[in-house]
Amino acid sequence: MHAAEEAARAVRPTQAPAQPQAQPPAAPPDPREGPPEGPHEGLRALTDLFAETGVPAPLAARTAARLGPGAAGRLRDDPWRLLRVPGVGPRQADHFARAVLGPDARPDDPRRGRALVLHLLTEAARAGHTVTPAADVVSALERVQVADPRRAVEAALDEAEVLALTEEPEFDEEAFEEDAEPPEPEETLGPARWALAEEAAAEGFRRLTLTAEPLLDDATVKGLRDGLPEDRSLALTAALRTGVSVLRGTPRDLARTALDVAAAAAGAGVRAAVAAPTDRAATVLAAADGAAVTSLHRLLEPHDDPSGAPGAVVYGRGEQRPLDLDLVIVTDASALDVELCAVLVEACPDGAHLVLCAEPDAPPPAGPGRPLDDLEASETVPVVTLDAAPQSDPIGTLTEAVRGGDLVAVDAPGREVVIVPADGHEEAVHRTVQLVTDSIPRALGIPIDDVQVVTPTTGGDAGATALNTAIKARLNPGPGRFGGLDPGDRVVVAAPLPHAAVGETGTVTGGGAHGLDVEFPTGPTVISPADASRLRHGWAITIDQARGTPRPAIVAVMTPDGLSRPLVTTAFGLAHRHLSVVQGAGPNLAKAVRDTPAPPRRTRLARLMTQ
Incomplete structure:
Protein backbone atom coordinates (compact mmCIF):
# COMPACT_ATOMS: atom_id res chain seq x y z
CA MET A 1 0.00 0.00 0.00
CA HIS A 2 1.30 3.45 -0.83
CA ALA A 3 2.51 5.63 2.02
CA ALA A 4 0.56 8.55 0.64
CA GLU A 5 -2.55 6.42 0.58
CA GLU A 6 -2.02 5.53 4.24
CA ALA A 7 -1.54 9.15 5.17
CA ALA A 8 -4.34 10.63 3.06
CA ARG A 9 -5.99 13.41 4.99
CA ALA A 10 -8.92 15.71 4.68
CA VAL A 11 -7.73 18.87 6.32
CA ARG A 12 -9.36 22.26 6.16
CA PRO A 13 -10.20 25.04 8.59
CA THR A 14 -13.85 25.07 9.57
CA GLN A 15 -14.09 28.76 8.73
CA ALA A 16 -12.22 28.67 5.44
CA PRO A 17 -14.16 26.35 3.17
CA ALA A 18 -11.95 27.16 0.19
CA GLN A 19 -9.13 25.19 1.76
CA PRO A 20 -8.26 22.00 -0.15
CA GLN A 21 -9.43 18.67 1.23
CA ALA A 22 -7.39 15.53 1.45
CA GLN A 23 -10.28 13.24 0.65
CA PRO A 24 -13.12 14.67 -1.40
CA PRO A 25 -16.44 14.75 0.43
CA ALA A 26 -19.30 12.58 -0.66
CA ALA A 27 -21.25 13.98 -3.59
CA PRO A 28 -24.47 15.85 -2.71
CA PRO A 29 -27.57 13.68 -2.56
CA ASP A 30 -29.25 12.99 -5.86
CA PRO A 31 -33.04 13.39 -5.51
CA ARG A 32 -33.47 10.36 -7.77
CA GLU A 33 -31.82 8.21 -5.11
CA GLY A 34 -34.57 8.80 -2.56
CA PRO A 35 -33.89 9.63 1.10
CA PRO A 36 -30.22 9.76 2.14
CA GLU A 37 -28.86 6.47 3.43
CA GLY A 38 -27.30 6.14 6.85
CA PRO A 39 -23.86 4.51 7.11
CA HIS A 40 -25.23 1.07 7.99
CA GLU A 41 -27.87 1.06 5.22
CA GLY A 42 -25.31 2.41 2.76
CA LEU A 43 -22.78 -0.28 3.60
CA ARG A 44 -25.45 -2.97 3.31
CA ALA A 45 -26.51 -1.70 -0.12
CA LEU A 46 -22.90 -1.60 -1.24
CA THR A 47 -22.24 -5.12 0.06
CA ASP A 48 -25.26 -6.36 -1.89
CA LEU A 49 -24.06 -4.63 -5.06
CA PHE A 50 -20.60 -6.14 -4.73
CA ALA A 51 -22.08 -9.59 -4.12
CA GLU A 52 -24.12 -9.24 -7.34
CA THR A 53 -21.11 -8.18 -9.38
CA GLY A 54 -18.43 -10.45 -7.94
CA VAL A 55 -16.40 -7.75 -6.19
CA PRO A 56 -14.52 -9.04 -3.11
CA ALA A 57 -16.52 -8.21 0.02
CA PRO A 58 -13.56 -6.69 1.95
CA LEU A 59 -13.51 -3.83 -0.58
CA ALA A 60 -16.93 -2.62 0.60
CA ALA A 61 -15.75 -0.83 3.75
CA ARG A 62 -12.93 0.93 1.90
CA THR A 63 -15.32 1.99 -0.86
CA ALA A 64 -17.91 3.30 1.60
CA ALA A 65 -15.22 5.29 3.39
CA ARG A 66 -14.10 6.88 0.14
CA LEU A 67 -17.44 7.42 -1.64
CA GLY A 68 -19.79 7.96 1.29
CA PRO A 69 -23.07 6.37 2.42
CA GLY A 70 -24.65 6.65 -1.04
CA ALA A 71 -21.79 4.77 -2.72
CA ALA A 72 -23.99 1.99 -4.11
CA GLY A 73 -26.27 4.39 -5.99
CA ARG A 74 -23.38 6.38 -7.37
CA LEU A 75 -21.62 3.26 -8.57
CA ARG A 76 -24.73 2.03 -10.34
CA ASP A 77 -24.90 5.40 -12.15
CA ASP A 78 -21.18 5.48 -12.88
CA PRO A 79 -19.37 2.20 -12.12
CA TRP A 80 -15.97 3.68 -13.07
CA ARG A 81 -16.15 5.74 -9.88
CA LEU A 82 -14.73 2.59 -8.31
CA LEU A 83 -11.34 3.85 -9.56
CA ARG A 84 -11.44 6.44 -6.77
CA VAL A 85 -10.93 3.65 -4.24
CA PRO A 86 -7.26 3.01 -3.40
CA GLY A 87 -6.00 -0.27 -4.79
CA VAL A 88 -8.52 -0.49 -7.65
CA GLY A 89 -7.01 -0.43 -11.15
CA PRO A 90 -8.48 0.05 -14.64
CA ARG A 91 -8.98 -3.67 -15.26
CA GLN A 92 -10.96 -4.17 -12.07
CA ALA A 93 -13.05 -1.07 -12.76
CA ASP A 94 -13.78 -2.22 -16.34
CA HIS A 95 -14.80 -5.66 -15.08
CA PHE A 96 -17.11 -4.06 -12.51
CA ALA A 97 -18.60 -1.75 -15.14
CA ARG A 98 -19.41 -4.71 -17.41
CA ALA A 99 -21.07 -6.48 -14.47
CA VAL A 100 -23.18 -3.39 -13.71
CA LEU A 101 -23.94 -2.08 -17.19
CA GLY A 102 -23.71 -5.21 -19.31
CA PRO A 103 -23.27 -4.44 -23.02
CA ASP A 104 -23.57 -0.71 -22.32
CA ALA A 105 -20.09 -0.73 -20.73
CA ARG A 106 -18.03 0.49 -23.69
CA PRO A 107 -14.34 1.53 -23.81
CA ASP A 108 -15.36 4.89 -25.30
CA ASP A 109 -17.84 5.72 -22.52
CA PRO A 110 -17.13 9.34 -21.43
CA ARG A 111 -17.50 8.30 -17.80
CA ARG A 112 -14.65 5.82 -18.24
CA GLY A 113 -12.29 8.34 -19.81
CA ARG A 114 -13.06 10.94 -17.17
CA ALA A 115 -12.47 8.48 -14.33
CA LEU A 116 -9.21 7.24 -15.86
CA VAL A 117 -7.80 10.78 -16.08
CA LEU A 118 -8.41 11.36 -12.38
CA HIS A 119 -7.10 7.88 -11.58
CA LEU A 120 -3.82 8.47 -13.46
CA LEU A 121 -3.28 11.80 -11.73
CA THR A 122 -4.12 10.29 -8.34
CA GLU A 123 -1.59 7.52 -8.91
CA ALA A 124 0.99 10.18 -9.76
CA ALA A 125 0.08 12.01 -6.55
CA ARG A 126 0.71 8.83 -4.57
CA ALA A 127 4.24 8.95 -5.99
CA GLY A 128 4.53 12.54 -4.73
CA HIS A 129 3.75 14.54 -7.88
CA THR A 130 1.32 17.45 -7.73
CA VAL A 131 1.24 17.85 -11.53
CA THR A 132 1.79 15.62 -14.57
CA PRO A 133 2.53 16.69 -18.16
CA ALA A 134 -0.67 16.53 -20.20
CA ALA A 135 1.20 14.64 -22.93
CA ASP A 136 2.04 11.87 -20.44
CA VAL A 137 -1.60 11.60 -19.41
CA VAL A 138 -2.72 11.37 -23.05
CA SER A 139 -0.16 8.63 -23.74
CA ALA A 140 -1.28 6.66 -20.69
CA LEU A 141 -4.93 6.95 -21.77
CA GLU A 142 -4.05 5.54 -25.18
CA ARG A 143 -2.43 2.54 -23.50
CA VAL A 144 -5.69 1.73 -21.68
CA GLN A 145 -7.68 2.00 -24.91
CA VAL A 146 -9.35 5.37 -24.47
CA ALA A 147 -10.36 6.22 -28.05
CA ASP A 148 -10.30 10.00 -27.65
CA PRO A 149 -7.85 10.93 -24.85
CA ARG A 150 -8.25 14.67 -25.41
CA ARG A 151 -11.98 14.37 -25.01
CA ALA A 152 -11.46 12.40 -21.81
CA VAL A 153 -9.21 15.15 -20.43
CA GLU A 154 -11.82 17.79 -21.29
CA ALA A 155 -14.50 15.74 -19.52
CA ALA A 156 -12.31 15.51 -16.41
CA LEU A 157 -11.70 19.27 -16.49
CA ASP A 158 -15.44 19.88 -16.71
CA GLU A 159 -15.88 18.00 -13.42
CA ALA A 160 -13.52 20.51 -11.71
CA GLU A 161 -11.61 17.74 -9.94
CA VAL A 162 -8.76 18.16 -12.40
CA LEU A 163 -7.05 21.44 -13.28
CA ALA A 164 -5.11 22.35 -16.42
CA LEU A 165 -2.01 24.40 -15.66
CA THR A 166 0.50 26.09 -17.93
CA GLU A 167 4.12 25.85 -16.88
CA GLU A 168 6.32 28.59 -18.30
CA PRO A 169 9.61 27.16 -19.62
CA GLU A 170 12.90 27.77 -17.91
CA PHE A 171 15.39 29.66 -20.05
CA ASP A 172 18.98 28.60 -20.34
CA GLU A 173 21.90 30.17 -22.23
CA GLU A 174 20.98 28.44 -25.52
CA ALA A 175 17.51 29.99 -25.43
CA PHE A 176 19.04 33.43 -25.91
CA GLU A 177 21.02 32.57 -29.04
CA GLU A 178 19.99 34.55 -32.10
CA ASP A 179 18.42 31.71 -34.08
CA ALA A 180 17.04 29.78 -31.12
CA GLU A 181 13.34 28.98 -31.08
CA PRO A 182 11.78 29.98 -27.76
CA PRO A 183 10.64 26.94 -25.79
CA GLU A 184 6.90 26.35 -25.70
CA PRO A 185 5.02 26.48 -22.39
CA GLU A 186 4.23 23.01 -21.07
CA GLU A 187 0.66 22.03 -20.30
CA THR A 188 0.32 20.06 -17.10
CA LEU A 189 -2.61 18.49 -15.29
CA GLY A 190 -3.12 18.07 -11.58
CA PRO A 191 -5.82 16.89 -9.19
CA ALA A 192 -7.56 20.06 -8.01
CA ARG A 193 -7.07 19.02 -4.41
CA PRO A 390 30.89 16.24 16.68
CA GLN A 391 29.36 12.80 17.04
CA SER A 392 30.86 10.76 19.85
CA ASP A 393 28.17 8.09 20.23
CA PRO A 394 27.94 5.07 17.89
CA ILE A 395 24.38 5.80 16.69
CA GLY A 396 25.23 9.40 15.82
CA THR A 397 28.46 8.37 14.11
CA LEU A 398 26.70 5.78 11.94
CA THR A 399 23.82 8.13 11.08
CA GLU A 400 26.14 10.95 10.00
CA ALA A 401 28.22 8.55 7.90
CA VAL A 402 25.07 7.35 6.13
CA ARG A 403 23.99 10.96 5.61
CA GLY A 404 27.29 11.46 3.80
CA GLY A 405 26.75 8.37 1.62
CA ASP A 406 28.88 5.86 3.47
CA LEU A 407 27.72 2.74 5.33
CA VAL A 408 30.43 2.16 7.92
CA ALA A 409 31.11 -0.22 10.78
CA VAL A 410 31.12 1.57 14.12
CA ASP A 411 32.61 0.61 17.46
CA ALA A 412 29.74 0.06 19.91
CA PRO A 413 31.10 -1.36 23.17
CA GLY A 414 27.76 -0.87 24.89
CA ARG A 415 25.86 -2.57 22.06
CA GLU A 416 24.39 0.78 21.05
CA VAL A 417 24.42 -0.46 17.43
CA VAL A 418 23.92 -4.10 16.48
CA ILE A 419 23.84 -5.41 12.91
CA VAL A 420 21.74 -8.56 12.52
CA PRO A 421 22.22 -10.32 9.15
CA ALA A 422 19.12 -11.91 7.66
CA ASP A 423 19.12 -14.19 4.64
CA GLY A 424 15.74 -13.52 3.04
CA HIS A 425 12.42 -12.11 4.16
CA GLU A 426 11.44 -15.03 6.40
CA GLU A 427 14.61 -14.77 8.44
CA ALA A 428 14.28 -10.97 8.63
CA VAL A 429 10.84 -11.37 10.22
CA HIS A 430 12.10 -14.06 12.59
CA ARG A 431 15.09 -11.98 13.71
CA THR A 432 12.90 -8.92 14.23
CA VAL A 433 10.47 -10.80 16.47
CA GLN A 434 13.40 -12.18 18.42
CA LEU A 435 14.89 -8.71 18.98
CA VAL A 436 11.62 -7.08 20.03
CA THR A 437 10.30 -9.78 22.32
CA ASP A 438 13.51 -11.09 23.86
CA SER A 439 16.98 -9.81 22.98
CA ILE A 440 16.55 -6.04 23.49
CA PRO A 441 14.46 -6.22 26.71
CA ARG A 442 16.59 -8.99 28.21
CA ALA A 443 20.09 -7.87 27.21
CA LEU A 444 19.66 -4.09 27.32
CA GLY A 445 16.85 -3.61 29.84
CA ILE A 446 14.78 -1.55 27.40
CA PRO A 447 11.07 -2.38 27.83
CA ILE A 448 9.13 -3.65 24.84
CA ASP A 449 6.96 -0.53 25.00
CA ASP A 450 10.07 1.54 24.18
CA VAL A 451 11.06 -0.58 21.17
CA GLN A 452 9.79 0.51 17.74
CA VAL A 453 10.26 -1.45 14.52
CA VAL A 454 10.56 0.62 11.34
CA THR A 455 10.70 -0.50 7.72
CA PRO A 456 10.56 1.21 4.31
CA THR A 457 7.29 -0.32 3.13
CA THR A 458 3.90 -1.49 4.36
CA GLY A 459 3.47 -4.48 2.04
CA GLY A 460 5.78 -7.31 1.09
CA ASP A 461 7.00 -10.37 2.92
CA ALA A 462 8.96 -8.28 5.43
CA GLY A 463 6.97 -5.05 5.32
CA ALA A 464 5.13 -3.52 8.26
CA THR A 465 2.01 -5.66 7.82
CA ALA A 466 3.94 -8.95 7.82
CA LEU A 467 6.09 -7.86 10.76
CA ASN A 468 3.06 -6.83 12.80
CA THR A 469 1.38 -10.17 12.16
CA ALA A 470 4.42 -12.03 13.45
CA ILE A 471 4.96 -9.76 16.48
CA LYS A 472 1.29 -9.89 17.47
CA ALA A 473 1.33 -13.69 17.32
CA ARG A 474 4.12 -13.66 19.91
CA LEU A 475 3.17 -10.69 22.11
CA ASN A 476 -0.62 -10.49 22.01
CA PRO A 477 -2.29 -13.33 20.12
CA GLY A 478 -6.00 -12.91 19.66
CA PRO A 479 -8.89 -13.16 17.21
CA GLY A 480 -9.01 -9.45 16.37
CA ARG A 481 -12.33 -8.91 18.16
CA PHE A 482 -12.63 -5.24 17.20
CA GLY A 483 -12.07 -4.90 13.48
CA GLY A 484 -8.91 -6.98 13.59
CA LEU A 485 -7.65 -5.44 16.84
CA ASP A 486 -7.54 -6.80 20.40
CA PRO A 487 -6.97 -5.18 23.80
CA GLY A 488 -3.20 -4.95 24.27
CA ASP A 489 -2.43 -4.34 20.60
CA ARG A 490 -0.15 -1.43 19.76
CA VAL A 491 -1.68 0.70 17.01
CA VAL A 492 -0.50 3.53 14.78
CA VAL A 493 -2.61 6.28 13.24
CA ALA A 494 -2.38 5.72 9.48
CA ALA A 495 -4.76 8.55 8.51
CA PRO A 496 -5.39 11.55 10.76
CA LEU A 497 -7.96 11.48 13.50
CA PRO A 498 -9.30 14.38 15.51
CA HIS A 499 -7.57 12.71 18.46
CA ALA A 500 -4.13 12.12 16.94
CA ALA A 501 -1.84 12.82 13.99
CA VAL A 502 -0.52 10.34 11.46
CA GLY A 503 2.32 8.37 13.06
CA GLU A 504 0.99 8.62 16.62
CA THR A 505 1.09 5.27 18.42
CA GLY A 506 -1.12 4.01 21.23
CA THR A 507 -2.44 0.86 22.86
CA VAL A 508 -5.90 -0.66 22.51
CA THR A 509 -7.51 -1.06 25.93
CA GLY A 510 -10.99 -2.25 24.93
CA GLY A 511 -13.86 -1.80 22.54
CA GLY A 512 -17.47 -2.45 21.75
CA ALA A 513 -20.44 -0.96 19.95
CA HIS A 514 -19.36 2.49 21.14
CA GLY A 515 -16.02 2.22 19.35
CA LEU A 516 -12.41 1.42 20.16
CA ASP A 517 -10.76 2.44 23.44
CA VAL A 518 -7.17 3.54 22.84
CA GLU A 519 -4.57 4.91 25.23
CA PHE A 520 -2.52 7.59 23.42
CA PRO A 521 0.38 9.59 24.93
CA THR A 522 -2.07 12.35 25.88
CA GLY A 523 -4.46 9.94 27.59
CA PRO A 524 -7.38 7.60 26.83
CA THR A 525 -9.75 8.27 23.96
CA VAL A 526 -12.58 6.54 22.13
CA ILE A 527 -12.28 6.02 18.38
CA SER A 528 -15.66 5.72 16.71
CA PRO A 529 -16.37 2.54 14.69
CA ALA A 530 -16.29 4.59 11.48
CA ASP A 531 -12.83 5.97 12.32
CA ALA A 532 -11.27 2.73 13.57
CA SER A 533 -10.23 1.86 10.00
CA ARG A 534 -7.67 4.66 10.25
CA LEU A 535 -5.67 2.60 12.74
CA ARG A 536 -3.17 -0.15 11.92
CA HIS A 537 -1.13 -2.45 14.10
CA GLY A 538 1.83 -0.40 15.26
CA TRP A 539 4.63 -2.56 16.62
CA ALA A 540 6.14 -2.13 13.16
CA ILE A 541 5.50 1.07 11.19
CA THR A 542 6.88 2.64 8.06
CA ILE A 543 9.80 5.04 8.32
CA ASP A 544 7.51 7.76 6.96
CA GLN A 545 5.12 7.22 9.87
CA ALA A 546 7.95 7.11 12.41
CA ARG A 547 9.84 10.21 11.29
CA GLY A 548 10.23 12.98 13.81
CA THR A 549 9.39 10.75 16.80
CA PRO A 550 12.57 9.26 18.33
CA ARG A 551 12.35 6.16 20.49
CA PRO A 552 14.77 4.61 23.02
CA ALA A 553 15.25 1.55 20.80
CA ILE A 554 14.75 1.21 17.05
CA VAL A 555 14.78 -2.01 15.06
CA ALA A 556 15.35 -0.93 11.45
CA VAL A 557 14.38 -3.73 9.07
CA MET A 558 16.21 -3.10 5.82
CA THR A 559 14.74 -4.94 2.82
CA PRO A 560 15.70 -4.33 -0.83
CA ASP A 561 12.47 -2.48 -1.65
CA GLY A 562 12.09 1.28 -1.35
CA LEU A 563 15.54 2.08 0.04
CA SER A 564 17.20 5.47 -0.38
CA ARG A 565 19.92 7.34 1.48
CA PRO A 566 17.47 9.85 3.06
CA LEU A 567 15.18 7.05 4.23
CA VAL A 568 18.01 5.03 5.81
CA THR A 569 19.43 8.14 7.48
CA THR A 570 16.03 8.95 8.96
CA ALA A 571 15.50 5.39 10.21
CA PHE A 572 18.87 5.20 11.97
CA GLY A 573 18.51 8.70 13.43
CA LEU A 574 15.30 7.76 15.25
CA ALA A 575 17.20 5.64 17.80
CA HIS A 576 18.02 7.33 21.10
CA ARG A 577 19.75 4.55 23.06
CA HIS A 578 19.91 1.49 20.81
CA LEU A 579 19.73 0.65 17.11
CA SER A 580 19.37 -2.87 15.74
CA VAL A 581 19.69 -3.10 11.96
CA VAL A 582 18.11 -6.26 10.53
CA GLN A 583 20.15 -6.43 7.35
CA GLY A 584 17.96 -8.25 4.85
CA ALA A 585 18.90 -6.09 1.87
CA GLY A 586 22.38 -7.46 1.27
CA PRO A 587 24.59 -5.23 -0.92
CA ASN A 588 21.51 -3.18 -1.88
CA LEU A 589 21.72 -1.33 1.45
CA ALA A 590 25.22 0.02 0.85
CA LYS A 591 24.32 0.79 -2.76
CA ALA A 592 21.22 2.74 -1.70
CA VAL A 593 23.22 4.70 0.86
CA ARG A 594 25.92 5.47 -1.68
CA ASP A 595 23.91 6.10 -4.85
CA THR A 596 20.16 6.53 -4.25
CA PRO A 597 18.74 9.95 -3.38
CA ALA A 598 15.03 10.53 -2.83
CA PRO A 599 13.03 10.03 -6.05
CA PRO A 600 12.36 13.32 -7.89
CA ARG A 601 8.91 14.91 -7.78
CA ARG A 602 7.08 17.18 -10.22
CA THR A 603 5.85 20.16 -8.22
CA ARG A 604 5.05 23.85 -8.74
CA LEU A 605 5.61 25.58 -5.42
CA ALA A 606 9.13 26.84 -6.20
CA ARG A 607 7.85 28.54 -9.37
CA LEU A 608 4.77 29.88 -7.60
CA MET A 609 6.94 31.52 -4.97
CA THR A 610 8.68 33.68 -7.59
CA GLN A 611 5.60 34.75 -9.55
Missing part, protein backbone atom coordinates in the same frame (compact mmCIF):
# COMPACT_ATOMS: atom_id res chain seq x y z
CA TRP A 194 -3.27 19.11 -4.60
CA ALA A 195 -2.90 21.88 -7.19
CA LEU A 196 -5.03 24.26 -5.12
CA ALA A 197 -3.20 23.28 -1.94
CA GLU A 198 0.14 24.07 -3.56
CA GLU A 199 -1.13 27.49 -4.66
CA ALA A 200 -2.53 28.15 -1.18
CA ALA A 201 0.80 27.20 0.43
CA ALA A 202 2.75 29.53 -1.88
CA GLU A 203 0.28 32.36 -1.27
CA GLY A 204 0.58 31.85 2.48
CA PHE A 205 4.37 31.87 2.44
CA ARG A 206 4.39 35.08 0.38
CA ARG A 207 1.86 36.69 2.74
CA LEU A 208 3.91 35.88 5.84
CA THR A 209 7.08 37.15 4.16
CA LEU A 210 5.48 40.44 3.09
CA THR A 211 3.68 41.19 6.35
CA ALA A 212 6.54 40.33 8.70
CA GLU A 213 8.25 42.92 10.84
CA PRO A 214 11.02 42.28 13.38
CA LEU A 215 9.56 40.78 16.54
CA LEU A 216 12.11 42.52 18.74
CA ASP A 217 14.20 45.66 18.42
CA ASP A 218 17.84 45.48 17.33
CA ALA A 219 19.24 46.06 20.81
CA THR A 220 17.21 43.20 22.30
CA VAL A 221 18.17 40.85 19.48
CA LYS A 222 21.83 41.79 19.92
CA GLY A 223 21.58 41.00 23.60
CA LEU A 224 20.04 37.60 22.92
CA ARG A 225 22.78 36.81 20.39
CA ASP A 226 25.66 37.63 22.74
CA GLY A 227 27.76 34.54 23.41
CA LEU A 228 26.03 32.36 20.83
CA PRO A 229 27.99 30.48 18.16
CA GLU A 230 27.61 32.04 14.72
CA ASP A 231 25.20 29.42 13.35
CA ARG A 232 22.89 29.68 16.39
CA SER A 233 23.08 33.44 16.21
CA LEU A 234 22.04 33.39 12.54
CA ALA A 235 19.15 31.01 13.33
CA LEU A 236 17.90 33.30 16.11
CA THR A 237 18.19 36.39 13.92
CA ALA A 238 16.34 34.80 11.00
CA ALA A 239 13.54 33.63 13.31
CA LEU A 240 13.04 37.06 14.90
CA ARG A 241 13.49 39.25 11.83
CA THR A 242 11.96 37.40 8.86
CA GLY A 243 8.49 36.03 8.22
CA VAL A 244 9.56 32.59 6.98
CA SER A 245 12.90 30.88 7.46
CA VAL A 246 14.30 27.38 7.00
CA LEU A 247 16.62 25.78 9.55
CA ARG A 248 18.66 22.74 8.55
CA GLY A 249 20.69 20.47 10.82
CA THR A 250 20.85 17.11 12.56
CA PRO A 251 17.78 16.14 14.62
CA ARG A 252 19.54 16.75 17.94
CA ASP A 253 20.97 20.11 16.88
CA LEU A 254 17.60 21.19 15.49
CA ALA A 255 15.76 20.20 18.67
CA ARG A 256 18.21 22.06 20.88
CA THR A 257 18.16 25.18 18.69
CA ALA A 258 14.37 25.22 18.30
CA LEU A 259 13.92 25.10 22.07
CA ASP A 260 16.61 27.76 22.65
CA VAL A 261 15.12 30.15 20.07
CA ALA A 262 11.61 29.70 21.47
CA ALA A 263 12.82 30.22 25.04
CA ALA A 264 14.81 33.32 24.13
CA ALA A 265 11.87 34.81 22.23
CA ALA A 266 9.38 33.99 24.99
CA GLY A 267 11.68 35.50 27.59
CA ALA A 268 11.52 38.78 25.67
CA GLY A 269 7.72 38.75 25.52
CA VAL A 270 7.19 37.05 22.16
CA ARG A 271 4.32 34.54 21.99
CA ALA A 272 6.17 31.47 20.72
CA ALA A 273 5.41 27.78 20.24
CA VAL A 274 7.38 24.71 19.17
CA ALA A 275 5.34 22.13 17.25
CA ALA A 276 6.48 18.51 16.82
CA PRO A 277 5.02 15.87 14.44
CA THR A 278 3.23 13.86 17.16
CA ASP A 279 2.22 14.16 20.79
CA ARG A 280 4.79 11.51 21.67
CA ALA A 281 7.53 13.54 19.97
CA ALA A 282 6.34 16.67 21.76
CA THR A 283 6.52 14.88 25.12
CA VAL A 284 10.09 13.71 24.43
CA LEU A 285 11.16 17.18 23.30
CA ALA A 286 9.58 18.91 26.28
CA ALA A 287 11.13 16.45 28.73
CA ALA A 288 14.59 17.38 27.50
CA ASP A 289 14.15 21.02 28.46
CA GLY A 290 10.94 21.49 30.39
CA ALA A 291 9.73 23.71 27.54
CA ALA A 292 6.17 24.05 26.29
CA VAL A 293 5.98 21.88 23.17
CA THR A 294 2.89 20.60 21.40
CA SER A 295 2.16 18.58 18.28
CA LEU A 296 1.36 20.50 15.12
CA HIS A 297 -1.85 18.49 14.84
CA ARG A 298 -3.02 19.65 18.28
CA LEU A 299 -1.82 23.21 17.71
CA LEU A 300 -4.18 23.47 14.73
CA GLU A 301 -7.12 22.18 16.87
CA PRO A 302 -8.50 19.24 14.87
CA HIS A 303 -12.05 17.95 15.20
CA ASP A 304 -14.64 16.00 13.25
CA ASP A 305 -15.95 17.40 10.00
CA PRO A 306 -19.48 18.70 10.75
CA SER A 307 -20.49 18.13 7.12
CA GLY A 308 -19.97 14.40 7.59
CA ALA A 309 -17.45 14.11 4.75
CA PRO A 310 -16.04 10.56 4.78
CA GLY A 311 -12.58 10.32 6.28
CA ALA A 312 -12.37 14.05 6.94
CA VAL A 313 -10.67 15.97 9.74
CA VAL A 314 -11.03 19.73 9.94
CA TYR A 315 -8.92 22.23 11.85
CA GLY A 316 -10.36 24.99 13.95
CA ARG A 317 -7.42 27.31 13.28
CA GLY A 318 -7.49 29.16 9.97
CA GLU A 319 -7.92 32.53 8.32
CA GLN A 320 -10.94 33.49 10.43
CA ARG A 321 -9.43 32.17 13.66
CA PRO A 322 -5.64 32.32 13.37
CA LEU A 323 -3.16 31.16 15.97
CA ASP A 324 -2.55 33.54 18.89
CA LEU A 325 1.17 33.39 18.28
CA ASP A 326 3.98 35.59 17.01
CA LEU A 327 6.49 32.79 16.35
CA VAL A 328 5.84 29.19 15.30
CA ILE A 329 8.74 26.73 15.07
CA VAL A 330 7.94 23.40 13.38
CA THR A 331 10.30 20.46 13.87
CA ASP A 332 10.72 17.94 11.03
CA ALA A 333 8.89 20.25 8.64
CA SER A 334 10.11 18.19 5.68
CA ALA A 335 7.27 15.79 6.54
CA LEU A 336 4.65 18.42 5.63
CA ASP A 337 2.90 17.73 2.33
CA VAL A 338 1.41 20.65 0.40
CA GLU A 339 -2.01 20.21 1.97
CA LEU A 340 -0.94 20.32 5.61
CA CYS A 341 1.50 23.08 4.70
CA ALA A 342 -1.38 25.13 3.26
CA VAL A 343 -3.39 24.64 6.45
CA LEU A 344 -0.40 25.67 8.60
CA VAL A 345 0.34 28.93 6.78
CA GLU A 346 -3.37 29.77 6.62
CA ALA A 347 -3.48 29.44 10.42
CA CYS A 348 -0.57 31.86 10.89
CA PRO A 349 -1.80 35.46 11.23
CA ASP A 350 -0.33 38.36 9.28
CA GLY A 351 2.96 39.35 10.83
CA ALA A 352 3.64 35.95 12.42
CA HIS A 353 7.04 34.36 11.91
CA LEU A 354 7.32 30.72 10.84
CA VAL A 355 10.51 28.64 11.22
CA LEU A 356 10.58 25.30 9.40
CA CYS A 357 13.21 22.83 10.65
CA ALA A 358 14.51 19.78 8.79
CA GLU A 359 17.54 17.60 8.31
CA PRO A 360 19.65 18.22 5.20
CA ASP A 361 18.43 16.06 2.30
CA ALA A 362 15.54 14.72 4.39
CA PRO A 363 13.04 12.39 2.69
CA PRO A 364 10.08 14.10 1.04
CA PRO A 365 6.68 13.85 2.77
CA ALA A 366 4.47 10.80 2.47
CA GLY A 367 1.85 12.91 0.69
CA PRO A 368 2.25 14.86 -2.56
CA GLY A 369 4.62 17.76 -2.97
CA ARG A 370 7.88 18.78 -1.33
CA PRO A 371 7.09 22.20 0.16
CA LEU A 372 10.22 22.65 2.23
CA ASP A 373 12.63 21.74 -0.57
CA ASP A 374 10.68 23.91 -3.02
CA LEU A 375 10.68 26.81 -0.60
CA GLU A 376 14.44 26.55 -0.25
CA ALA A 377 14.91 26.17 -4.02
CA SER A 378 12.88 29.33 -4.64
CA GLU A 379 15.59 31.38 -2.86
CA THR A 380 12.88 33.64 -1.42
CA VAL A 381 13.51 32.91 2.27
CA PRO A 382 16.65 32.71 4.42
CA VAL A 383 18.09 29.24 4.98
CA VAL A 384 20.38 28.64 7.95
CA THR A 385 22.39 25.43 8.26
CA LEU A 386 23.59 24.52 11.73
CA ASP A 387 27.15 23.32 12.19
CA ALA A 388 26.95 19.64 13.06
CA ALA A 389 28.15 18.92 16.57
